[in-house]
Amino acid sequence: MSDLTQRFIERIQGATAPLCIRGGGSKDWYGNAPRGEVLETRGHAGIISHEPSELVITARCGTPLAEIEAALAEKGQCLPFEPPRFSAESTIGGVVAAGLSGPRRASAGALRDYLLGVKLLDGRGHELVFGGQVMKNVAGYDVARLMAGSLGTLGLLLEVSLKVMPLPAACATLQLPMPQAEALERLKRWAGQPLPIVASCWQDGVLTLRLSGARAAVEAAKEKVGAGDTAPESFWDDLRDQRLPFFAAETLWRLSLPPTTPPLDLPGEQLIEWRGGLRWLKSDAPAETIRAAAASAGGHATLWRAPDELKQRVGAFAPLPAPLMMLHKNLKAVFDPRGIFNPGRLYADL
Amino acid sequence: MSHTLPSTDTPEVPDAARDALLHELSGILPPTSLITHAEELKPYECDGLTAYRQMPWLVALPENEAQVVAILRACHRHGVPVVARGAGTGLSGGATPVAGGVILSLAKLMHILAIDPQACTARVQPGVRNLAISEAAAPYGLYYAPDPSSQLACTIGGNVAENSGGVHCLKYGLTVHNILKLRIALIDGTVIEIGSDAFDSPGYDLLALLVGSEGMLAVVLEATVKLTPKPQAARVVMASFDDLTQAGNAVAEIIAAGIIPAGLEMMDKPATAAVEDFVHAGYDLSAEAILLAESDGTPEEVEEEIAAMQTVLEKAGARSLRVSQSEAERLTFWAGRKAAFPAVGRLTPDYLCMDGTIPRKHLAQVLTRIGELSERYGLSCANVFHAGDGNLHPLIMFDANVPDELERATAFGARILELSVDVGGTITGEHGVGIEKIGQMCVQFTPDELAAFHAVKAAFDPQGLLNPGKAVPTPRRCSEYRLTGTAR
Structure with a gap:
């Protein structure tokens, strides 16, 4: 455990040029290109408290995700939103700043749903605390959740508190061969039923389902979804951390869509998660075509991995309507009036 | 019964601007959707926090989105504050009118x-x-x-x-x-x-x-x-305890056993007495605390979880256990808990409902301290508790017609909220700050944090016209609170 708060404050207050807040660097490639002088947060590490019966863990930003997951597992708990681990260096501050969630997101909720509180340094170097360590807290605006996915553009996260949950009693993984359209149809039908389907993945003619919950519920559900081959549970770790061969692509799009969207008419190979709500696309189609298809379905497309030139040209994230961008700029000015935190990482104007 | 409202720090609106706004609103809304007479304005003078009342200037009841937008635009142009209102059931005064302001009732947008x-x-x-x-x-x-x-x-x-x-x-x-x-x-x-x-x-x-x-x-x-x-099945276990600490520990034990109940609620003895008299659910009146723990899911899942919870509760020292045997019985067990507020309302002319959330491990300590405060302020208090998530609702009973009882009840409530913050919790778990807990915001947040909240508001509403004076105290009000222990 070490406390580098004072050093961070001096760096922020003395900054005359942009700072690039960086934890383990496992997501340097995510979003638009990082720029500015690197401010390392890894040294500010350590779990501050974990009380299993309170279902909360509080840790400093530089604490490795692996350390947190190990501490939770020891007490039979987990982070149900399954943040991706792109390398062993991944820190909890980076996990919150990126706001990404894994395979169980459609059933368990997203990172932001589990974020209870943050301590941060704003662009003036002021230490601010929002939210807390309790499940329910409506005092003041929910600035803590606003930090989830803000990519470090609003402040330097010093500490985060997350709600944790017990590990499921039982899990099973089934694989059923079927074409995309049928998989989407079935997932749609199952969504409205009280079934313990916690994750789904369709790729290359195979639908993989993860069932989890009480032993009895998992057994009963196996019959309902239909006979299939069982597959190892490690499949979900490979999916979560994007180690499946599918993800080795030079250009990869992430389309977040209403889950009931029918199969997309876009060229390229797809991998579908979140019962249809998340569609990974390997495609060389023009960015405008892909973004327009996502928008017309009621979602948005992120340029996930791409050559620098393409990312610079079209931006990592779907453009925002003008009034929404105005609110973003106003909020950026509230927390980082000098514009020193991770400028351009999320949008050129922030 | 009424109390002086905190000032809102909004600019005065000249009469000419008011006349012009009224004229514009009459063009946007049919006469039946615009209330200006004192008699008809009366129902809007407070929300569920009835101790605080303020007559609005007028009430607008738009029927569609276009009208809402036109009303906002007109109020914005003339610099008149707007307070949006749904059913007015809020308990913290979030919908209490602002003097000279418009109440924007959204009750007719009900499709x-x-x-x-x-x-x-x-x-x-x-x-x-x-x-x-x-x-x-x-x-x-x-x-x-x-x-x-x-x-x-x-x-x-x-x-x-x-x-x-x-x-x-x-x-x-x-x-x-x-x-x-x-x-x-x-x-x-x-x-x-x-x-x-x-x-x-x-x-x-x-x-x-x-x-x-x-x-x-x-x-x-x-x-x-x-x-x-909708879950296929749901059942609830009702457990009685001789001791609040034991009941609090039982809650922690259930969670530690890896169970997330669909509902996990606690009532203390005064609360149980109040609701039993009201709903006749067969609660154990001699218990110091009653715990309701619900499981839902598939029938198999529910059986498994109920059995597990029974084991934990017995081990934790529950004096008696009852498991609902039918849907009717499950609803009866819940009826009392759900009716806790009106049940207490029958026992007392007025009550204040607090809403602090605390880390569950401090429950016994906090309840003991509330007991002491109850004696100090000479007012009874019943406690209902969303035990699963640490959200405590002490119901402070008083009679506003007795001189200084409202003041004592308010001070008692303020001490409970400060106590919640002291043990690492928050002043409000689900009811909101509104005007009721605005003073205690000064306890929970630093001046820098409060300044950030004001700036967030200004990012959306630079003139401060939407529900002004609520939820986030001014620095002046905090200085006052620190001096007197009350911001009102």
């Missing part, structure tokens, strides 16, 4: 616009009642999970403003976890959609910021909510 059983969503107008959503979704085997005890009357717009909870939050989340998308109007009439029918949206999570913002950032025009498949 369920779409239910999509495959996407498990409903798109509704802000004036739709919480329970009406579940009723409309029932034919598809779905429901809207957050269930505040006012769910029969309260509206989704108000739920969004307050981030309302209920008795099933630990497993199913608060309003913020169950709202997918909002269509909002800013004070200048700009209409924006935030959130998405997809699982996320690009940019900042403005949805999280809007939910629980107490009507101070924007007005909700439409909400898309998540619907949850």
